[in-house]
């Protein structure tokens with residue numbers, strides 16, 4: 534029994550710590566296996582651009598100094614990248630985070646407290662409840678679309694989210710695409726929702742997998758931030774840019790909201806290697822395109838593999854696929870560990886029969902599938 538439980542704020546009492554994917558070292562230590570394949574945290578198997586690796590070789594001489602607390606170079610570069618003929622994004626509209634999770638926390642601290650409500654969907658990303666409840670706010674979880682839905686099973690149900698709005702609602706979190714389902718909303722669906730929602734509610738559109746999505750009617754929500762001053766778009770360098778270990782993400786929004794986020798941001802929240810790596814990573818478009826192409830082939834591989842075996846899967850546009858094994862998935866997960874393959878159980882999301890598998894290279898996808906075939910035989 535934790536003596537300090539009753540001293541903690543109520544929201545925190547009800548939380549469980551975030552469960553990360555099992556680290557490779559831990560598995561190898563526990564089971565004595567080697568050459569472990571980790572497909573548990575949606576990391577990019579290709580690793581970062583060679584430009585990034587080269588740039589980081591020189592960073593050790595800078596480690597004694599505080600990082601640039603304003604992230605000047607990276608914000609300038611992002612502003613430039615995100616602007617085009619129809620919109621201009623300025624650095625003042627960009628907030629840098631220690632991963633985009635840091636941004637979610639800033640949003641919660643700036644806009645939520647006891648007595649206020651935040652809405653997100655069933656099966657939505659597990660960091661939303663942590664950020665919301667940690668500041669004592671109330672989480673309203675809207676029902677997801679049914680499993681039988683024709684185009685978007687398990688997806689965010691925007692009309693259910695809308696129905697959960699009250700005069701206490703301060704923030705709505707929408708993951709597009711969502712993790713762990715891989716489900717997504719079209720530009721029309723999402724913009725109609727933003728138009729309809731009261732404009733004093735902050736709407737966070739979490740686009741951690743933005744660069745991976747190739748669907749034509751998937752929105753580039755950054756294009757909308759000048760139209761909707763209550764919109765915050767978050768993106769990250771953890772996924773396609775393969776910089777998860779450095780922790781850097783960002784938000785794009787109106788100047789007014791960026792100003793508020795910066796008031797609660799820790800002064801040096803993004804470290805020097807991360808700032809440098811992210812700035813350089815943006816230049817390597819060829820690497821990005823290559824990673825998208827590999828992921829597309831991997832998605833097709835897994836869809837076909839699932840169909841051939843009669844496994845139901847949630848249609849995904851991200852770099853992962855979530856498979857329904859129609860039986861408790863934990864023993865399958867554990868048997869895979871003994872084959873030195875780590876995938877992600879998602880019972881904590883209310884999906885005890887599913888496993889989430891990160892899409893990888895052709896060779897690694899096959900290795901994971903072979904291991905699955907073996908443990909299910």
Ligand SMILES: *Cc1c(COP(=O)(O)O)cnc(C)c1O
Pocket residue numbers: 575631632633634635658708710711712739741768769770771772777780781782
């Ligand atoms: C991975 C992920 C993030 C990004 O986390 P970082 O803190 O940027 O590493 C954010 N949202 C979703 C939905 C994710 O899956």
